[in-house]
Amino acid sequence: MTQDTNLTIKQVADATGLSEHTLRYYERIGLIHPIDRANNTHRRYTEDDIGWIDFLMKLRATGMSIRDMRIYAHLQRQGDATLPQRVEMLKKLQCEVEARMSELNANLNLIRYKIQYYGEIVESRLANVSPE
Amino acid sequence: MTQDTNLTIKQVADATGLSEHTLRYYERIGLIHPIDRANNTHRRYTEDDIGWIDFLMKLRATGMSIRDMRIYAHLQRQGDATLPQRVEMLKKLQCEVEARMSELNANLNLIRYKIQYYGEIVESRLANVSPE
DNA sequence: TCTTGACTTAGAGTACACTCTAAGTTGTAG
DNA sequence: CTACAACTTAGAGTGTACTCTAAGTCAAGA
Numbered sequence: 674m675t676q677d678t679n680l681t682i683k684q685v686a687d688a689t690g691l692s693e694h695t696l697r698y699y700e701r702i703g704l705i706h707p708i709d710r711a712n713n714t715h716r717r718y719t720e721d722d723i724g725w726i727d728f729l730m731k732l733r734a735t736g737m738s739i740r741d742m743r744i745y746a747h748l749q750r751q752g753d754a755t756l757p758q759r760v761e762m763l764k765k766l767q768c769e770v771e772a773r774m775s776e777l778n779a780n781l782n783l784i785r786y787k788i789q790y791y792g793e794i795v796e797s798r799l800a801n802v803s804p805e
Numbered sequence: 806m807t808q809d810t811n812l813t814i815k816q817v818a819d820a821t822g823l824s825e826h827t828l829r830y831y832e833r834i835g836l837i838h839p840i841d842r843a844n845n846t847h848r849r850y851t852e853d854d855i856g857w858i859d860f861l862m863k864l865r866a867t868g869m870s871i872r873d874m875r876i877y878a879h880l881q882r883q884g885d886a887t888l889p890q891r892v893e894m895l896k897k898l899q900c901e902v903e904a905r906m907s908e909l910n911a912n913l914n915l916i917r918y919k920i921q922y923y924g925e926i927v928e929s930r931l932a933n934v935s936p937e
Numbered sequence: 938t939c940t941t942g943a944c945t946t947a948g949a950g951t952a953c954a955c956t957c958t959a960a961g962t963t964g965t966a967g
Numbered sequence: 968c969t970a971c972a973a974c975t976t977a978g979a980g981t982g983t984a985c986t987c988t989a990a991g992t993c994a995a996g997a
Contacts (some may be wrong), residue, residue, distance in 0.1 A: 753930075760924055767917060774913070781903070791892045794885070
């Protein structure tokens with residue numbers, strides 16, 4: 674009955690925000706290890722599985738590709754011996770995210786400037802409209 | 806001969822980093838207005854065109870979709886009367902970019918933490934290796 | 938005149954990340 | 968026993984944003 678305390682695909686979908694389709698897809702392509710089954714057919718997810726999925730979603734949110742997430746997942750399943758490679762991947766990701774954030778920040782400043790500049794034009798046009 | 810002082814598609818591709826294919830594609834879908842032609846066939850881009858393309862690339866870098874860039878481009882071509890709508894679009898974009906940056910920042914902190922944590926495990930393992 | 942290369946077009950093809958469909962199985966509630 | 972919901976699979980389909988192909992035009996240099 675240990676299985677029954679674990680979560681169905683629907684519950685995991687609700688908990689993570691991923692669709693059931695996507696959860697099966699991620700498992701099929703190796704982002705998630707083969708999930709244990711109840712009745713030998715229905716998936717039963719553990720809390721650890723949820724934790725891993727949450728981490729995957731964070732990697733994805735940083736812009737990491739499915740391809741790289743697969744590599745990371747594969748290393749992770751091989752255990753602590755692959756820690757150095759994983760640290761390397763994370764360092765590379767860190768650099769990329771830092772670069773993207775600094776680019777985003779520059780673009781954000783441009784957007785703010787345009788909002789300000791265009792806003793002033795609109796304001797001054799309103800001020801020049803003669804009241805009825 | 807005014808045309809000849811302007812830039813060929815190759816020069817614009819080199820200057821912007823977009824491919825010639827992409828430049829034609831952007832024009833075809835209305836992100837870029839119909840570019841003037843020399844010989845009535847070959848495109849000749851003005852400095853203003855380059856400026857617009859650079860701005861488009863910045864919008865794209867913020868994650869704005871082609872669909873929204875088309876709307877923005879269409880408004881832009883209609884002149885100052887559409888400034889309020891454009892300001893609205895930019896404000897919405899600003900919010901999205903700010904949200905994305907704060908999410909990226911949270912994920913970056915997690916990545917840094919993992920690098921630190923895994924790094925320490927690797928270090929301590931190295932220290933425990935008996936020297937030959 | 939011939940060739941080369943830069944350009945043109947319409948439309949087909951690609952990569953990525955899902956997202957859905959169809960057909961079938963299983964387990965519980967009535 | 969039956970109906971139903973929840974699950975299963977393989978594989979097809981979708982949306983986005985390019986990216987490329989094929990066939991053709993055109994001007995300038997050998």
